[in-house]
């Protein structure tokens with residue numbers, strides 16, 4: 180079943196549960212939403228893609244966007260964007276304006292938050308007031324936590340990352356020296372959710388299946404509920420949220436698991452104060468120390484859930500994409516293995532510096548983000564007032580403005596043979612003088628937007644890059660892998676997202692030389 184079908188079936192199932200009067204009320208609200216939306220569309224004086232004339236045109240185009248976003252955006256990019264012209268695309272929730280010109284993308288990101296707001300667009304996209312909590316937008320201290328606590332301590336937390344990733348991969352697979360089929364998505368989701376939660380809530384909770392399943396269920400419910408609520412004008416959202424913000428069951432379960440940890444730590448902080456010097460180094464502790472006084476337990480647990488929401492599917496999809504690319508191009512596996520072996524030998528072990536020095540590994544990760552990044556649009560900002568950009572583009576209050584990431588990433592005038600995956604594209608480019616630091620997986624620009632760039636670039640990308648490197652390096656050192664028919668499964672494009680095939684199996688077998696490998700024998704374990 181495709182992702183679209185899963186989404187549509189979920190929506191139909193939710194609608195079938197409603198009483199007739201609730202359905203009639205929703206229908207009425209939908210009609211008002213349509214009228215508001217149509218009125219709004221007339222105010223943006225820009226060329227548009229995919230819209231047919233007539234009163235139902237914009238709405239049809241919006242539905243088309245959900246299923247055909249990649250093709251629509253590429254059409255606009257080549258027709259208008261490449262000529263330096265902004266264009267608009269209809270989505271179910273609103274019109275979006277897209278800038279492709281690097282100068283205008285930069286201008287968008289540099290425009291003051293009070294005029295072009297990243298935070299407001301982010302909150303609207305997942306209707307976070309309803310699917311998560313109002314506290315998230317009011318006190319975004321999680322950004323600081325990710326940048327300061329998680330990123331700054333990457334070196335010291337690496338052994339835990341290694342330990343959890345390797346154990347969870349081994350616990351969830353039984354690969355032998357014969358070719359063994361593995362359902363990649365379920366394995367990667369488990370590896371990433373366990374490892375991420377090792378740093379968020381620590382042992383033993385990070386291995387509790389019930390806790391992890393509810394974190395994943397919550398993330399799925401929040402993104403599905405958020406996308407639905409966001410289709411309606413603001414004044415209707417509190418009512419619509421009553422039907423679609425299905426977070427309560429998963430939230431209650433997560434509070435039951437993680438709540439006692441917060442309570443216990445709070446008690447200890449009160450008792451010992453500054454004398455408690457060996458405090459745990461996890462997100463529970465970071466939240467307790469960063470949350471404004473008076474934050475309640477539910478909001479602290481919701482912050483853990485938000486971190487899971489931001490980290491798990493993005494990283495799981497990313498590792499899936501790079502493994503699919505390497506399985507479809509098995510000739511890259513041996514040079515990667517040699518690089519990893521040589522670098523670990525040179526550094527005398529696995530350190531953060533050693534991971535940074537693995538340029539081929541970094542390059543394949545960046546290349547998979549370029550060709551199959553999790554989102555096909557980045558840099559979103561919401562106009563907080565009517566605004567005119569320096570090129571004369573006028574956007575009314577409420578419009579979203581973004582960059583067409585995937586279209587830019589595939590442009591052959593920017594990347595030679597741009598639609599082709601070439602694993603060592605960036606490691607080769609880094610050999611040119613001046614390019615060394617610019618082309619790392621985590622370095623953004625107007626030509627590489629997988630994590631956004633500028634002030635609001637993904638704060639979790641440094642951690643995610645290390646997690647991905649560790650997992651891919653471990654797999655390459657220990658296994659060979661391929662697709663039985665040699666073909667890479669195709670991605671699906673669903674509104675803003677690029678989704679890998681979640682059903683595909685890959686064949687793995689143990690490498691005969693895995694136990695002789697120096698790099699393998701000194702993998703850090705807890």
Ligand code: HEM
Pocket residue numbers: 297298301321322325329486489490491493494497553554556557558559628629630631632634635636637638639640642643644
């Ligand atoms: C490979 C994995 C990941 C990818 C591809 C990814 C991608 C992104 C993208 C595209 C954005 C929006 C930037 C923009 O549109 O300009 C973003 C924002 C964000 N990401 Fe990630 N992300 C990943 C992993 C993570 C992880 C592991 C965390 C947390 C530990 C995280 C936390 C966040 C947060 C909190 C924001 C919002 C930033 C803000 O409000 O300023 N991400 N991410």
